[in-house]
Structure formats: C-alpha cells, structure tokens
C-alpha cells in the first residue's frame with residue numbers, strides 16, 4: 227500500500243468524527259435558529275411596521291454585506307473588548323445563525339412575494355384575519371416554494387462551518403489541518419476533507435428531493 | 446323587497462385617479478344584479494368595495510344591520526364581519542392549490558366561522574353535488590379544468606352562507622364550452638333567489654338571468670333599472686351603442 231493511501235485511510239475516521247461531532251451539530255443548531263430568525267425577519271420586512279422594518283433591514287444589510295469570516299472574528303475576538311466574552315461554540319452559533327438567517331429571510335420573503343395576490347384576496351374575502359391567511363394559505367405554499375433556496379442557504383452554512391476552525395473549534399477542516407501538519411500530505415488530506423463535505427451536502431440534496439416531492443404533491 | 450347592500454355617496458380613488466364617483470346604489474335581497482359597462486369603467490372596483498378588498502375614501506356602506514362610514518377608520522372587526530357576509534368569486538378562480546376540492550370548500554366555514562368539521566364535510570359534499578363535482582372532491586385544483594375550478598370556487602363561496610354573492614367576470618377566463626357549464630350553475634342560483642351581483646360581458650346571460658342591470662361608465666352609474674328596460678331602452682344613446690358594440694363581437 228502506498229504511504230498516501232495509508233495516511234488517507236487512517237485519517238478518515240478522525241475527520242469524519244469531527245464532522246459528526248462538530249460540523250453536523252453546529253450546522254443543525256445554527257440552521258434551526260436561523261430559520262426562526264429568517265421567518266420573523268421576512269414577516270417584519272413584509273409588514274407595515276416602519277421602525278421594525280428598518281431594524282431588520284439593517285440587520286440583513288450588515289450580515290449579507292460583510293464576510294462571514296470577519297463576522298466570526300468580530301464576535302469571538304472583537305466582542306471581549308466590549309466586555310462580552312463568548313466561548314467558541316456560542317460565538318459560532320450566534321454568528322452562523324445570524325448570517326444564515328439573513329440569507330434565508332430573503333429566500334423566504336421572495337417565496338412569499340411570489341404567491342399570487344389572488345391567494346391573499348380569496349382568503350381575505352372569506353373573512354380570514356391576517357394570521358389566518360398566513361397560517362392556512364400562505365405558509366403551506368411558501369414551504370414548497372422556498373424549499374430549494376432555503377436548502378441552498380443551509381448548504382452554504384454547512385460549508386461555512388469550516389471557518390469555525392479560525393476561532394479554535396476543532397471541526398473537520400481543523401482536524402484536516404492538524405493531520406497535514408505532521409504528515410505533510412496536503413493534497414491527499416484536504417481532498418479527503420472535501421469529499422466528506424461533498425458527502426454531507428449530497429445527503430442534504432437527497433433529503434431536499436424527498437421533501438420537495440412531499441411538498442409538491444398538489445402540483 | 447329588503448335592501449341589504451347600500452352605498453351612499455361613495456367615492457373611490459387610486460392615487461389621483463377618481464375611479465368611482467359619488468355612488469348611490471342599493472342591492473336587494475333575492476335579486477340578481479348584473480353590472481355592465483366598458484372596460485375600465487370601475488365595475489370590478491365597485492364589486493371589490495362591497496367586500497372591502499378595496500376601501501373607498503368617503504361614503505357609507507350598509508349590509509343589513511352592519512354600517513361603516515369610510516371617512517372613519519375602519520375597525521378590523523367590521524371589516525371581517527362584512528367579508529363574512531359577502532363571498533367573492535374571481536375571474537381567475539383563486540382556489541387554494543394545496544387543498545383538495547373539498548378542503549377548499551370547507552376552509553372558510555371551519556377557519557373563519559369555526560363550524561364543526563364533520564358537519565361541514567357533509568355540507569361541502571352537498572354543495573359539490575350541486576355544482577356537479579362531488580366525484581372530484583379529493584382532487585387538487587391543478588387536476589381540474591377551468592370550468593370545474595370555477596364551479597368549486599362557487600361552492601366555496603356558497604359554503605360561507607353569505608348574504609350576498611359577488612362574481613367578477615366569472616367566465617372571462619374560460620373557453621366557450623366551459624363557460625356554459627358555469628353559467629348554468631349561476632342561472633340555477635339566480636332562480637333560487639340567491640342575492641347575487643355579477644360583473645360580466647355576457648349580454649345573453651344578463652338578459653336571461655338578471656333582475657336588474659347597473660350600467661357603469663367612467664365611474665358613474667348611467668343606468669340602474671330592470672333588465673327589460675335596459676335592453677329595450679331607445680333613448681339613451683350610450684347604452685344603445687354599448688349593446689350594439691357588444692353584439693358585433
């Protein structure tokens with residue numbers, strides 16, 4: 227067996243373990259919070275509450291307009307200067323949820339806007355309140371329409387968690403770097419890391435396909 | 446006859462565009478009124494003002510004992526009550542695509558009127574039978590023809606047991622042979638003395654189904670009277686030329 231192959235085989239489990247123990251939970255937790263933030267942000271931006279709209283638009287503007295890596299550094303290394311010291315996981319989850327929330331809010335807002343005006347009118351003409359229209363008519367259609375763009379945002383998040391290495395979190399990429407440091411096999415090891423990301427994202431894509439089928443049964 | 450919908454000195458503008466001008470009109474219980482008029486004359490807007498999809502700037506609207514004054518801020522409660530008492534059927538059907546035919550029909554009564562679901566399923570099935578679509582109750586709207594979708598929309602409106610049924614060009618999006626099946630349902634409702642207001646371009650339908658015609662032009666009511674008076678009218682040049690132009694199409 228060649229030396230490279232042996233190193234790669236020996237590295238699969240350490241890298242995969244970091245994926246299962248760090249990348250996946252970090253992605254899932256951040257995404258769950260991001261979804262809540264995204265729905266609230268989308269609804270506020272579609273509402274008539276001027277001040278709230280301004281606040282949430284500013285939030286989206288900042289988090290879409292600055293690099294994720296800079297955001298991570300600001301929260302983890304910058305905030306302690308302002309008296310707020312966060313452990314790496316907390317800093318990562320806060321940054322990733324806010325960042326993905328900003329993107330996903332735009333995906334959801336665009337999906338809501340793409341629902342024909344006639345759907346609102348038909349529901350309102352039955353005498354539904356705003357919340358009833360949202361819950362019974364708009365939300366179920368939004369889920370279907372926003373599934374592809376929101377999954378995209380999720381995929382970006384999964385890949386983006388590799389940046390957590392820079393704030394001392396031992397996720398897949400950092401484990402890969404450590405292995406490279408003593409094996410001097412960057413090509414083989416970083417390829418391995420890339421393949422495992424690809425595996426995770428492929429699983430997500432398969433799940434997306436299933437969900438789309440369920441959500442589109444009425445089409 | 447009991448009046449149940451009444452506008453007094455109602456005005457509606459979009460930005461600077463004065464679309465309905467000092468409208469005074471009453472609609473009677475049990476009657477079918479057809480609103481005619483050239484495109485852009487304000488027919489849809491008048492209809493939409495009845496169930497407050499559009500809100501006029503001035504004037505009053507009475508529906509039975511409900512009364513709103515548009516110069517005051519409209520309360521959410523009045524708005525919902527008026528909407529529950531008037532059901533709208535749209536040109537583009539606007540069925541809820543994620544619900545089955547039966548779910549579409551019972552959605553309003555269950556969510557808005559808090560009716561009992563099993564009871565409403567029975568009523569919903571009866572209404573679908575009435576529009577000839579009971580066999581499609583578990584289909585989704587995307588699986589129906591336009592004419593079938595519009596008949597479901599009519600059943601959905603009837604399920605609310607509204608005091609007034611409003612139709613905005615209900616057959617304009619349909620092929621002629623599909624138009625017939627919808628008009629038949631409308632004609633039957635009219636014969637049952639349902640209170641209906643329709644905007645349509647179908648003069649033949651107006652002739653046979655309407656008790657009364659409202660002719661609108663430029664946001665003003667030029668004619669408000671019995672159907673035979675409208676069609677036999679020999680004085681009003683504008684109406685004569687309108688009828689002629691429609692018949693040459």
Ligand SMILES: Nc1ncnc2c1ncn2[C@@H]1O[C@H](COP(=O)(O)OP(=O)(O)O)[C@@H](O)[C@H]1O
Pocket residue numbers: 459462464482483484485486487488489490491
């Ligand atoms: N939402 C709107 N915003 C601006 N103008 C409108 C709107 N709805 C209708 N109008 C204008 O009001 C006039 C009457 O429209 P409408 O009631 O739809 O006429 P009709 O149904 O008789 O064809 C038209 O000039 C139309 O352009």
Ligand SMILES: [Mg+2]
Pocket residue numbers: 488489490614
């Ligand atoms: Mg119209």
